[in-house]
Amino acid sequence: MAKSNKKIDTTEYCCSICGTPLTEENSRENAFTCFDCESKRFKQLEEKNGTHIALFLMCGMTDLPLEPMIIPDKFVEEQDDKWKIYTDLLIEKGKLEKRGKLRGFIDGVSDLREIFGEELSQKDFANYVANEQEYIDQLEGTEEQRERWGELPLWEKVPLTSEYYDELDRRLDAKMERYKGFSIDDVLLDTFKKISKLELIEELLLSKGDVENFAKIQKSIDAIQASEQLRKKDEKPIEEMRLDAMVIALENAGLMENGELLTYDELVVALRDNFIKAKKYNYSLDVCDQVILDIQNSMRRNADLMQLIDLPEELEVVDEYGEFSAEETEQEKEAKKYAGLTKVQFEKKSTQRKTTKKAGNKNA
16 A cells, blocks of 8 residues: 555556556556546445445545545435545545645544444454354355355255255366366356256255156256256267278379379479469569569678679579469559669570579579
């Protein structure tokens, strides 16, 4: 919690509850939570404790001074954001700062007995703790089990006992063990919990001889499992792999011949012929030549050599598979005009581009 006598630039931080970056618009000065989260927390406290106690608790949580005298008469009936109204009143009434320093919770009215009555004492709090502990000790199951399974009766007038809680945990753990290595999200976890409860109810009904209700519960379990594809017969079957079918499929696709795999070079040609239906590059080979010439000249500059005007013929790219445009595109022409480039020439007099494969040529 921020100290009340020192101002901090909280715009470099994020809300400690929701993670939203804090700005001057969505948070208070020296606050590490945004307005929305503070208002939600206030309403939660208000539902359980009433407006004024919620205000006392929120001021303690956010290190703001509690000033009861600035609260308007109709504050309880106010339908707007009461917490925002109160924090605005602190600024409006000059109660947020004193002598240029921010005031904290202890600078306001912080004595519970002063606000809620002098008869309130430490003994009252101790008695409350003792009574609450006695009540908790009488409850069935642990706090975690009650949180996981609830406290409602298991079936009609059958309450959840510690033994039932333990049995539900055992069944849930067994179901989750079967899915070890799989991602179990909240939906699947809730499904496991429902089925575990219904299975335990089944056992109770069977022990009482209630066959009719047993059958109803079993139908419910089947319906839940079917909807989540948890039954064995609902699982998608794994197709058997037939090698002869795979060979035929590869031959039909032109990737095998007479039951034998193609060589690497043959496979490359087959893939290009059978699966590439359009040009791969939307520009002509001259673009590649321009790039190669530029790379050569960059290396020559680094080596303090003369720059090339023409590209050596052995570096000419050959379009073996028709992947490039046959002619310069309009976009290329505009780009070359802007950059002051001309079509790349080669060292030999013949500048006619090759269209057939030659040994030793490099490909793009």
